[in-house]
Amino acid sequence: xxxxxxxxSKPPTRLRNAALPxxxxxxxxxxxxxxxxxxxxxxxxxxxxxxQFYELGQKLLEESMDPDQLLIAPATSMHELRGEYTGAPSxxxxxxxxxxxxxxxxxxxKGDGNCFYRALAYAHLSSLIDSPNLVFSAKAVIESGxxxxxxxYMDADIISTFCEPLMELVDxxxxxxxxxxxxxxxxxxxFLDQETSNYIITxxxxxxxxxxxxxxxxxxxxxxxxxxxxxxxxxxxxxYVDPLGRExxxxxxxxxxxxxxxxxKIAYLDGHSRDGQVHFQEITSPGDGKIKPxxxxxxxxxxxxxxxxx
Amino acid sequence: xxxKGSSSATALRRLMTEYKQLTSGGSPDDxxxxxxxxxxxxxxxxxxxxxxxxxxxxxxxxxxKLTFPQDYPLSPFKMRFDPPLFHPNxxxxxxxxxxxxxxxxxxxxxxxxxxERWSPVQSVEKVILSxxxxxxxxxxxxxxxxxxxxxxREDKAEYERLVRESIRxxxxx
Numbered sequence: 001x002x003x004x005x006x007x008x009s010k011p012p013t014r015l016r017n018a019a020l021p022x023x024x025x026x027x028x029x030x031x032x033x034x035x036x037x038x039x040x041x042x043x044x045x046x047x048x049x050x051x052q053f054y055e056l057g058q059k060l061l062e063e064s065m066d067p068d069q070l071l072i073a074p075a076t077s078m079h080e081l082r083g084e085y086t087g088a089p090s091x092x093x094x095x096x097x098x099x100x101x102x103x104x105x106x107x108x109x110k111g112d113g114n115c116f117y118r119a120l121a122y123a124h125l126s127s128l129i130d131s132p133n134l135v136f137s138a139k140a141v142i143e144s145g146x147x148x149x150x151x152x153y154m155d156a157d158i159i160s161t162f163c164e165p166l167m168e169l170v171d172x173x174x175x176x177x178x179x180x181x182x183x184x185x186x187x188x189x190x191f192l193d194q195e196t197s198n199y200i201i202t203x204x205x206x207x208x209x210x211x212x213x214x215x216x217x218x219x220x221x222x223x224x225x226x227x228x229x230x231x232x233x234x235x236x237x238x239x240y241v242d243p244l245g246r247e248x249x250x251x252x253x254x255x256x257x258x259x260x261x262x263x264x265k266i267a268y269l270d271g272h273s274r275d276g277q278v279h280f281q282e283i284t285s286p287g288d289g290k291i292k293p294x295x296x297x298x299x300x301x302x303x304x305x306x307x308x309x310x
Numbered sequence: 311x312x313x314k315g316s317s318s319a320t321a322l323r324r325l326m327t328e329y330k331q332l333t334s335g336g337s338p339d340d341x342x343x344x345x346x347x348x349x350x351x352x353x354x355x356x357x358x359x360x361x362x363x364x365x366x367x368x369x370x371x372x373x374x375k376l377t378f379p380q381d382y383p384l385s386p387f388k389m390r391f392d393p394p395l396f397h398p399n400x401x402x403x404x405x406x407x408x409x410x411x412x413x414x415x416x417x418x419x420x421x422x423x424x425x426e427r428w429s430p431v432q433s434v435e436k437v438i439l440s441x442x443x444x445x446x447x448x449x450x451x452x453x454x455x456x457x458x459x460x461x462x463r464e465d466k467a468e469y470e471r472l473v474r475e476s477i478r479x480x481x482x483x
Contacts, residue, residue: 112415113414113415154431155431157324157327158324158430158431161320161323161324162430194381195320195381195384198381198384199320199384202384202429202430205429206431238426238429239425239426239427242429242430242431243413243414243427243428243429244384244413244414244429244430245413245414245415246414246427
């Protein structure tokens with residue numbers, strides 16, 4: 001699995017568990033862990049104190065628990081996000097640095113435990129709208145994903161039920177009929193529809209499970225429960241991948257990007273840099289060719305989509 | 311934000327598939343049967359469950375009502391024994407409290423994070439098999455009937471006697 005995570009030669013760690021045995025280098029793990037758990041030196045960063053991080057974490061938590069929050073929101077300016085972090089100079093510096101690099105908009109997802117899957121699916125389809133020439137290969141990848149699920153003894157009826165809404169959207173991208181062609185607005189309304197949105201997420205979850213089970217040797221060393229005990233792949237997927245609302249940690253992120261053959265860059269907005277530098281974690285897959293990477297924004301415990309405008 | 315019509319259409323299709331599979335395959339060792347109460351409503355099922363052998367439930371046949379939501383299988387169904395069963399994980403009103411019938415965000419009795427949760431690849435069959443093993447081995451960590459939990463912990467023999475007696479009453483023998 002190391003070859004997929006190009007920034008680091010150390011094995012991927014689960015994002016939210018401080019107690020994992022493989023977290024050994026404080027320096028690199030604090031980046032990977034997004035500041036959730038390795039508390040080394042938190043008090044020294046940019047005058048931000050533990051209480052402040054706590055406060056920001058609470059804010060994000062409250063925001064994510066808001067039942068009225070949309071599943072996904074139309075793109076908004078990064079200025080808005082910046083406004084929410086006044087009083088946290090290290091975050092503001094990172095947001096400024098992102099804006100200077102051209103990342104000026106953000107598509108926010110609901111913090112319901114499905115945010116990684118929803119953000120990734122939206123970013124993927126959105127990039128296909130920009131590059132319809134890639135639709136054919138994207139479809140082939142999804143179809144082979146469904147076959148991988150069947151090899152893993154998933155019920156064919158169940159797979160096709162959950163695959164359909166995703167395939168319909170992908171098909172609509174290349175539609176020659178303008179009244180059916182998928183636009184960004186239509187993509188957004190599809191993702192706002194509870195059923196369509198959650199069926200797509202379920203499909204991606206099942207695909208993640210199939211990937212972890214088919215290449216279980218690659219993942220077996222990284223599957224732990226909340227108490228840090230190692231789990232069998234099947235058991236891990238039943239508990240931490242399949243159920244809607246279970247957050248994705250590093251293993252799920254790596255497995256899904258691999259199954260979809262995606263090139264993904266995740267910007268870590270974690271306040272852990274004096275000079276506003278933002279670390280990007282890059283995930284490449286053997287078959288991703290030279291496609292433009294999808295960009296996600298990670299704040300401890302939450303994923304959104306970043307949009308670059310030039 | 312909602313598409314109730316199409317949602318229940320997907321749910322209906324899934325329920326019909328599950329029913330077909332249950333009737334053609336049957337349950338392992340004939341431990342249970344389940345199906346819609348009436349053909350006009352596929353969202354309400356009845357299950358007949360045989361008490362697992364070598365447990366105080368062994369002579370009983372238990373009836374449970376399964377109620378499916380419109381967005382099944384994204385959300386789990388509810389299961390209620392009627393009449394209620396005396397068991398640590400069954401509420402006095404008969405509702406079954408088991409982690410597999412709850413989503414990760416829904417934690418009525420603070421199940422451990424690691425407990426198995428509902429996911430759309432679960433099914434009526436898998437849930438009922440879990441409930442049958444729950445009958446044999448109660449989970450005292452997440453009790454639903456506090457009196458029953460207490461009795462189970464403090465006087466298991468008396469608990470078993472009460473269960474057997476209630477089964478005899480139900481059978482009318």
